[in-house]
Amino acid sequence: MIGIFDSGLGGLTVVRAIMDRLPGYDIIYFGDTARTPYGSKSPETVTRYARQNTDFLLNKGANIIVMACNTASSVATETIINSYDIPIFEVITPAVKLSLKTSKKLHIGIIGTRATITSGIYEKKIKKINPDARVYSAACPLLVPLVEEGWLKKPETRMIVKKYIHPLKVRQIDTLILGCTHYPLLKNIIQQKIGKKVNIIDSSITAAESVKDFIAKNPDIDKILDKKGESRFFVSDITKQFEKTAKVILNQKILLEHVSMSTTHR
């Protein structure tokens, strides 16, 4: 199965994009709602969580892993790839490649959580491929809570998006990467505030494209992926609000299954 994890429910934008591109493929999803959000937490803590989430998905039968979380992809990719002997996908590289392919002026903006932006990962990856590119980034820590609350069209959300986007607009970027799997839900507002000439790259969609391309090129992997129409969605905590948010993001009602955790502080 295709195993997908996120800090919470934002990763369901990646699930949706994969379901559109690979209909019938079984997905096993894990959303770490008991510890969400990751974007304000340290690289060490997020890496530990990413490893636990990967272990969980492997135990449930995942054959490939998609880290559907920009924060985890930013800080934990190397550790996860080095620790497991199966295909691991992250959401950063596909967005980076598309931005460099489509940007004319090579003035590229990135928005993401504080952890993603602080990691500098997008800038490093872009400059490694094309050192002439100019990269401008902005941490937008309040956008995840606004999306989780379902405040997708409220005036307060518009004001906050405008405030975050302003420094990028001033730099006259021609391309903006949505470096957080929650942000596609605010795409319309972001497009309005950054201007309609700016090309927005949705890292959830580019990640889904990269999984599709990989499967097309690797029939041996494709063969072992289940296609029984039996996707499952696990979460580490469950509330009515989480169920509501999941429905909004995935645009369909799904059954969230609760997984318990055992923890001790040392």
Added chain:
Amino acid sequence: MIGIFDSGLGGLTVVRAIMDRLPGYDIIYFGDTARTPYGSKSPETVTRYARQNTDFLLNKGANIIVMACNTASSVATETIINSYDIPIFEVITPAVKLSLKTSKKLHIGIIGTRATITSGIYEKKIKKINPDARVYSAACPLLVPLVEEGWLKKPETRMIVKKYIHPLKVRQIDTLILGCTHYPLLKNIIQQKIGKKVNIIDSSITAAESVKDFIAKNPDIDKILDKKGESRFFVSDITKQFEKTAKVILNQKILLEHVSMSTTHR
């Protein structure tokens, strides 16, 4: 020692109030920054976290426990009191008592996290003491992220506070309980939006008062509490932003010590 825990750093408002009232008493604080916030999570998950936090503080030498978190106090108090044989303080009851003592019209408003408001704990406790009281409550889930971001005076914060407070203002409450340890940092804005005639009760201050009163009446407990000027502040995750937020809340620089956790999903 006085052991105090919170979901993150909001509980430092309680620490500050206790330090003002009991200068010289040693405090051991635990902020669960690796899993913050609690306010959007389920009662079962929050109760499990509260128990782990209490165990941690007891291992570090706490003789009394203050749950400096309205969410944990709302959903976990009974379990914690039944599980441990030491004095346990929560932040709800002292605020409830003061509201009933000072409200003239007995039209009392409560604001808190979604978990606190959904629990209905304030209303139950108020009506148990005085069934004639009218209680109106509003969940304000975005206020914690706004405080954690340090957006204490921004226009967006004012707008969001106004939106949340509006239904309580319409009810012509004369008393408003700040049912979350983060909210004292927004007290001025909240007072402006609800109107200057409304008496605001800060559950961090009333909780600190209740600890002080208890100690004054229990010299046997007072005797075993350390007064060496050696307070310590533990957190389950550490970042620069957490250090900055802690400094803003406590109004002094403190050393945050990182505690690691071990976890598995089952």
